[in-house]
Amino acid sequence: MMKIVKTNILNPISPEKSEFLKDIFISIEKSRIVSISKEIKKIEFEDYSGCICIPGLIDTHVHLSQFNVMGKHSTNLLPWLNDQIFAEEFKSEDENYAGGVAEKFFKASINAGTTTSVIYTAPFKKACDIAFETAKEYGVRAIIGKTMMDCNSPDFLLEDTETSFAESVELFEKWNKSTPLLEYIFSPRFAPVCSSKLMQRVGEFARKNNAFIQTHLSENTDEINLVKGLFSECKSYTEVYQKHDLLGDKTILGHAIHLSDSEIKMIKETN
Ligand SMILES: [Zn+2]
Structure with missing residues (x-):
């Protein structure tokens, strides 16, 4: 059955240009927009004249399993992870908890107008599986990955290297392009x-299989110093990822705040 909505449309055409269309009728059939017009013959329509219709928003960096501690802070990135985040992510080892968080997350995203999200889940295969199942149920576009961490981590989140990689490949094979909306x-x-x-294993696999990669880069100076100490053979934080073949046109780098010119150049050249 055809549904008609009267509203105003804000249509972004390019980074410099957008158009505003006032009092427009949008005709929707089987969840798809079939036409937009200034006039309609039908008299029955839902009136949203006081609203503005925009394309769905896209969130390129979000941690689903941190939904329940949103806004909790600490002095700095590394203490914040230890004080607030790791313990919360551990709760998603429990499937019921992970399911509850995923429901809340996608409901809140849709209410905020976000229809596409690039997501980290807690480092548990089942929690990631549940996130995909929930995204599918809600009909949103989502690119989802299980967080990987195989060293310098609290025992309750620490993964064995082989298991971390194997579980991610399993999830990739099960969910990547399983529907037109999920990757x-x-x-x-x-x-x-x-x-x-x-x-290295992630880099090689992703390159071979044209897979997306996401990670964090240079959010905070203490974090940068920590990386310098751990990977003293690399001249910069970005070089650590380059050396492990993690940079490319399907890589999303979160934050990237304190970058040198040579790091920016490196990212540009690999993207
Ligand atoms: Zn993040």
């Missing part, structure tokens, strides 16, 4: 908690 993204958390071996 998998390999998600080594960040260099301080990932071994060279793990990063």
Whole structure:
């Protein structure tokens, strides 16, 4: 059955240009927009004249399993992970808890107008599986990955290198392009908690299989110093990822705040 909505449309055409269309009728059939027009013959329509219709928003970096501690802070990135985040992510080892968080996350995303998200889940295969199942049920576009961390991590989150990699491949094979809206993204958390071996294996696999990768880069100066100490053979934080073949046109780097010119150049050249 055809549904008609009267509203105003804000249509972004390019980074410099957008158009505003006032009092427009949008005709929707089987969940798809079939036409937009200034006039309609039908008299029955839902009136949203006081609203503005925009394309769905896209969130390129979000941690689903941290939903329940949103806004909790600490002095700095590394203490914040230890004080607030790791313990919360551990709760998603429980499937019921992981299911509850996923429901809340996608409901809140849709209510905020976000229809596409690039997501990290807690480092548990089942929690990632549940996130995909929930995204599918809600009909959103989602690129989801299980966080990987195989060193320098609390015992309750620490993964064995082989298991971390094998489970991610399993999830990739099960979910990547399983529907037109779902894709998998390999998600080594960040260099301080990932071994060279793990990063290398992810890089090789992703390159071979044209898979997405996401990780964090240069969010905070203490984190940068930590990386310098752990990977003293590399001249910069970005070089750590380059050496492990993690940079490319399907890599999403979170934060990337304190970068040198040579690091920016390196990212540009690999993207
Ligand atoms: Zn993040």
